[in-house]
Amino acid sequence: MALKSAVELGIADVIHTHGKPITLAELVAALNIGTTKTAYVYRLMRVLVHSGFFRVVEEAYVLTPSSKLLVKDDPNCLSTMVKMLTQPEFLTLSHVLKDWIKDGQVSSSTTTAFEKAHGMAFWEYANGKLEFNALFNEAMACDSAMMNMTVRVCGVVFQGIDSLVDVGGGTGTFGRILTEAFPGMKCKVLELPQVIDHLTGTSGSLEFVQGDMFQHVPSAHAVLLKVRNMPSPIIQFSRL
Ligand SMILES: C[S@@+](CC[C@H](N)C(=O)[O-])C[C@H]1O[C@@H](n2cnc3c(N)ncnc32)[C@H](O)[C@@H]1O
Structure with missing residues (x-):
């Protein structure tokens, strides 16, 4: 959820545009956030530093290889994938996961957790939700753009x-x-x-x-x- 917030706030883009390590105060100002929230931005960044998305250099934040993949200008940008995976449709799956795993019925072995939560197969659901479908397809495309690297390194396969x-x-x-x-x-x-x-x-x-x-x-x-x-x-x- 911290990563989703970072993507929605555009934190990686702000740090990238800043061009040098950015202090907490500079980050809050660049994000146009009231200073009353500074302590919370600090906590958000603390989680993201801990999980390797940003690094602290002399009390200022810098990008890491992972957050470089969240910068809009990067041809391998994966922000849309983060947005897609954190849609409410996927987050609600965690509420049914225990029941779905415990369900030992033979018929349940072919039913996905998504079907249990939403009452229909994933592709059927996506077909009925224009925006969700578009976001999903865009997420697939942004991830596939990375296949450029695969083709460069393992092209002999093809x-x-x-x-x-x-x-x-x-x-x-x-x-x-x-x-x-x-x-x-x-x-x-x-x-x-x-x-x-x-x-x-x-x-x-x-x-x-x-x-x-x-x-x-x-x-x-x-x-x-x-x-x-x-x-x-x-x-x-x-x-x-
Ligand atoms: C996980 S996505 C992967 C998309 C793409 N291969 C990629 O890696 O970016 C799976 C794709 O399979 C398609 N798909 C699902 N069921 C299908 C079916 N029965 N026949 C053809 N395509 C299907 C979906 O629409 C979706 O685009």
Whole structure:
């Protein structure tokens, strides 16, 4: 929750713009917060320093590698992911977690904690909530932008592949990175209509295909399935 507040207040951006270590008083002034709250900003920063998001240098705050990823100008900015993961829809899951884990019914092994809390599957819920859906898709895209680094370091994995289908590929961020890095590659992004209804069609080497992966997966030389399993993303990649 401290991180969510830091992202919403834009603390990393303020420190970045300041260009040098920022004192508590300077931070409070830059955030346009009344000085009556100085002690609370101090406590917030104390939690975030303790958890490695900021560092104190001569009684002033500086960014760490983690908080550099919260700066809006950074191409790998992950602030939207923090905002998405701290939406009330996810936070309420902690209230049902104990009951969900204790529920030994066979049917409950296929029911997620999300379904228990909200009475419907996650994707169905997202489909009915425009803003939530948009935030979720944006969070997926900002995280996928980091795949640039993967391609730079482990690009050899994708070499020689002519066609690839990114199953549940979101708005095509990773597909775009791949087709730019490997100009000979054609990439199909298979997604639910609610995610790509504004993108359907072909754009360069990228083709958006609306559909349900449990019904049909378009053919290609390789299948990519990239999901998030906290704390780190999982990438399943198979050459066919
Ligand atoms: C965790 S997100 C990952 C998105 C993207 N691969 C990434 O790493 O940024 C899972 C994606 O799978 C899509 N999805 C869920 N069920 C699907 C289905 N039955 N068929 C196709 N796509 C589906 C969702 O819309 C969502 O964009």
